[in-house]
Amino acid sequence: MPWFGQLKGVVFSVKIGYKSLCEDPQARESDSESAEVHRSMWKDVWRLNVLVKIKHFLWKSCTNLLPTKENLLKKTIISENVCHLCSEHLEDVIHAMWGCTKVRQVWQRSFGWLDHNLIAEGSFPNLVRLVQTKPSVFPLFAVMAWAVWHHCLRQRLPLARSVVGAIKWRPPSENVVKINFDGALFRELDCAGLGVVICNSEGLVLVALSEKIMKPQTAELVEILAARRAVLFSIETGFHNSVFEGDSTSSCSFSNVGRQDNAVAHALAQRARLSVPLKDWTLACRYAEDTEDVIDVSGLMTYLLVCSSSSKST
Structure with missing residues (x-):
């Protein structure tokens, strides 16, 4: 419908155009039937x-x-x-x-x-x-x-x-260790957790870390601190020939995997919620003493789940 400025001194706006269309008998007659059919269809759909x-x-x-x-x-x-x-x-x-x-x-x-x-x-x-x-x-x-x-x-x-599901956790090559890391933010406790696990070429856990820290400002910063802690942990434990792997896509340029393929490090980070004192470097050693078994990734994951469930029950 063209606008011919029927009202002197009135600047055209969408509101004025809408009102003009509503007041046009020809437009109302042509649209009334289709609009009624449309309303009837939607009433039946929502009912x-x-x-x-x-x-x-x-x-x-x-x-x-x-x-x-x-x-x-x-x-x-x-x-x-x-x-x-x-x-x-x-x-x-x-x-x-x-x-x-x-x-x-x-x-x-x-x-x-x-x-x-x-x-x-x-x-x-x-x-x-x-x-x-x-x-x-x-x-x-x-x-x-x-x-x-x-x-x-x-x-x-x-x-x-x-x-999407093609990336899976794989052991490193011979004479190399793989270091998985993750961070977790506990807003209700005003703190955060870092988890690191080091495995050899056979997939056996060499050492693991679960550490509680003060809450950083953002979740991205938690992941960055987890990556930093993983590097420091490899130096402290003497594993220099290492590859690093985490599940954050935004914090650093290490190898990225899905959460399911970084499950042990994630569970260690979550376990830091329960850590007393703040550092727990002997987790893998305690598991070996309790079970007298060789520690692998699946075994450590099972141990973490048992610890988590028992802590919640108490």
Whole structure:
């Protein structure tokens, strides 16, 4: 609607333009029917007797907010938008959930009364409106659509999951020790903990450290202090031919691994909450005296878990 400055001396604003549109009889007449249909659709969606996450999923589907390949390509996250299931069509919302030849059989039994090919050329909101004409099957449709979409994601992401989980703790090469370190912040106690564990090429624990310190200002500083303590600990214990490994991506340039692959150092840092006195360098030695076993990473982890649970129970 063009602005011709009907009101002299009034500067155009979004508010004035909105009011002008609302007062325009022609605009109200053209929009009233579609707006009513839209409101009716959303009322039925939010009244569904399904999990809230499925209602949110329908909302995202109808507003094209799902991470389909079409949307990911628009954001330059991926380089192609072809459906990875059928390799025949671009993956938008209606194709991923309904039009793909690999998912048609899922819908055939309960929704065979819908014209599959015609709907595949339309939009997902139009499909929702058609299903809403039979309220008894609308909850089933919502759950099935959610399951189909997550199946699509699982088929698309196995490679990404394997890459993320590919880094695992590995023993160092011969004549080298690996030093894992981590830090933990205990805000409620106004202190922090540092954990360091040194292992040889066979994965056996040589010595470990759990130390409580005064609380630094940030979590990043805790990780930096843990890295510094690991270097000092290697000098104090005489292990000079060392590689260092931690799970912080922002504190330093040592080798980075996931939290699960730095579990022993993390558990030592957490155990510092219970350390009295502040330093506990004899942890590994006490474990050996108690069990008379060779100390390895898994054994030390078990010991730490037992110590933690017994301390909580007392």
